[in-house]
Amino acid sequence: xxxxxDVRPFEGIRVIDITHVLAGPFAAYQLGLFGADVIxxxxxxxxxxxxxxxxxxxxxxxxxxxxxxxxxxxxxxxTLDLKTEAGREVLKKLVATADVxxxxxxxxxxxxxxxxxxAMSKINPRLIYASMSAFGQxxxxxxxxxxxxVIQSTSGIMAxxxxxxxxxxxxxxxxxxxxxxxMGAFAxxxxxxxxxxxxxxxxxxxxxxxxxxxxxxxHITAYTRTGAHPKPHGxxxxxxxxxxxxxxxxMLMLGASNLRQQKxxxxxxxxxxxxxxxxxxxxxxxxxxxxxxGAYLKTDTADNWETFFQSRHIPAARVRQMRxxxxxPQLASRNVLHQHNGAQGVEGSFTVPVAAFxxxxxxxxxxxxxxxxGQHTEAVLAELGYAAAEISKLHADGTV
Numbered sequence: 001x002x003x004x005x006d007v008r009p010f011e012g013i014r015v016i017d018i019t020h021v022l023a024g025p026f027a028a029y030q031l032g033l034f035g036a037d038v039i040x041x042x043x044x045x046x047x048x049x050x051x052x053x054x055x056x057x058x059x060x061x062x063x064x065x066x067x068x069x070x071x072x073x074x075x076x077x078x079t080l081d082l083k084t085e086a087g088r089e090v091l092k093k094l095v096a097t098a099d100v101x102x103x104x105x106x107x108x109x110x111x112x113x114x115x116x117x118x119a120m121s122k123i124n125p126r127l128i129y130a131s132m133s134a135f136g137q138x139x140x141x142x143x144x145x146x147x148x149x150v151i152q153s154t155s156g157i158m159a160x161x162x163x164x165x166x167x168x169x170x171x172x173x174x175x176x177x178x179x180x181x182x183m184g185a186f187a188x189x190x191x192x193x194x195x196x197x198x199x200x201x202x203x204x205x206x207x208x209x210x211x212x213x214x215x216x217x218x219h220i221t222a223y224t225r226t227g228a229h230p231k232p233h234g235x236x237x238x239x240x241x242x243x244x245x246x247x248x249x250x251m252l253m254l255g256a257s258n259l260r261q262q263k264x265x266x267x268x269x270x271x272x273x274x275x276x277x278x279x280x281x282x283x284x285x286x287x288x289x290x291x292x293x294g295a296y297l298k299t300d301t302a303d304n305w306e307t308f309f310q311s312r313h314i315p316a317a318r319v320r321q322m323r324x325x326x327x328x329p330q331l332a333s334r335n336v337l338h339q340h341n342g343a344q345g346v347e348g349s350f351t352v353p354v355a356a357f358x359x360x361x362x363x364x365x366x367x368x369x370x371x372x373x374g375q376h377t378e379a380v381l382a383e384l385g386y387a388a389a390e391i392s393k394l395h396a397d398g399t400v
Contacts, residue, residue: 008035008362013192015100016041016091017075018082020048022148022174023208024104024132025071026181031100031188032074033355033364039094039380040072040371044079044400047373062345063373069343069350071181072370078381079374079400082113086399093384095120095127100188104132107142117203127201128191132184136207146208148174155212160219163234180211182356239282240289241265244319247302254293255315268312269296326351334358343369374400 013036017028025040025048032038042048047063054066081087092115095101101120103110110116110131117129131137134146149170152158157176162169184206191202213220219230235244241256256265262282266274274289276282282289297305302318309316320328331337335358339351346369355364377400381391394400 006362008365009189010192011035013037013100014039014098015102015188016094016098017102018091019102019104019132021050021104022067022071022177023180023184024102025050025068026178027130027132027184027188028102029071029073029075030182030185030355030364033366035362036100038075039098039376040075040077041080041082041091041094042077042373044081044374044398047079051373059346064343064346064370066350069340069346069370070352073338073340073352073366074368075371076376076380077371077374078377081399082115084397084399086394086397088113088115090381090384090386090394090399091115092120092123094380096123097384098124098127099192100128100130102130102132102184102188106145107131107133107137121201121203125201126195126199128188128195128204129201130184130188130191130204130206132180132206132208134207135209137205141209148177148208151176151208151212155209155216157212157216160216160230160232162232164232167232169232176208176212176215179215180206180208183211183214236286236290238286239279240286240293241282243290245290245294245297247297247305247318248300250302251319252297252302252305253317253319254309255317256309257315261314264312265309265314268309268314269293338366340366340369344372344375 010031013031015028015031015036015038017025017038018041019025019028020042028038028040040048048068050065050067050070051063052060052065053068054060056066059065059069080090082091111118117131120129121127133142134151135141135144146154152170153168155176158168158170161167161171187204187206191204194202216230223229235251235253237243237257239257239262241254241262244251244253254265256262259276259279263272263275266272271292274292276285300308306316306318325331326337336354336356337351338354339349341349352366354366378391381394381400386394391400
């Protein structure tokens with residue numbers, strides 16, 4: 001553990017991560033970045049499916065796919081077959097030493113194995129037990145399964161994405177998975193804070209569908225008030241000075257959203273007479289304004305327009321591809337990414353996300369690369385008091 005101001009918030013906290021794919025592992029990863037001892041539990045012959053996901057087939061073949069590398073740092077990996085009595089016994093011993101257990105299997109699966117919250121809280125009353133699932137632990141859809149894109153279609157978020165001509169469209173990234181992971185980390189942190197006050201553990205029931213609905217918060221409030229379904233509107237945002245336009249060499253997104261910004265915009269392009277006094281006027285004048293702006297922005301490049309507008313405190317940005325965004329010096333100044341020089345079985349560098357915020361001290365840090373499957377099994381079992389002969393027998397029996 002660090003000393004003084006460098007102590008991270010979750011140092012001394014142990015997290016048992018029995019999750020797979022993206023959302024669950026990302027939640028545990030966030031706690032690991034802030035100092036938690038995260039022990040990832042995987043089946044010996046059926047590990048986290050993210051280990052063989054991603055565009056690098058060579059990495060997939062060795063169980064170190066980029067899907068896994070993304071959120072595997074700062075974790076220790078052990079293998080356990082939880083369908084065996086010996087495997088369940090190891091997990092129970094781990095839980096007795098833990099602060100948090102996270103699982104994201106089908107609702108009821110862990111209860112059927114005798115590893116549900118009631119059983120685990122008897123072993124460790126201070127345990128925070130989180131279950132992450134597609135639809136939640138109960139309700140009419142509780143037993144249904146889904147991935148990010150299925151939740152996108154179920155929630156209504158996909159129907160509002162795209163253009164008037166082309167919709168529905170799935171997000172380009174698995175945004176609901178990562179939002180669920182981020183919200184999951186918040187839920188775990190909240191429960192840990194609550195435990196400091198009450199001394200009691202907690203049961204967390206988290207659903208991807210719930211997260212998707214929260215991501216549409218303002219749309220839900222608007223719909224329940226007006227009854228008007230949100231429509232896919234592509235790169236337009238209701239007002240002309242707050243939309244996307246083609247320039248001489250690419251697209252520019254304008255963000256002159258409020259009345260003050262639209263006033264600055266029209267002054268900047270020499271047409272102050274087009275300034276409107278209300279947003280209602282702006283909305284009703286959309287077509288007229290968009291035609292003027294579209295023609296004007298065609299006269300120069302997106303980069304030049306970005307510089308021009310930003311220097312006048314008018315939000316604007318050229319649409320960039322990932323390689324350009326990653327090369328932006330602003331990103332380097334934020335420490336939101338970490339480059340590994342390699343990992344067990346992985347030659348060459350790869351870059352992973354860290355946390356989306358900075359602390360003045362004791363903040364997020366990547367300490368160790370993503371582990372190979374079962375890389376720390378022997379070490380963790382030894383910590384639990386298993387002798388070398390017992391560990392060898394667990395290996396021989398296929399328990400680990």
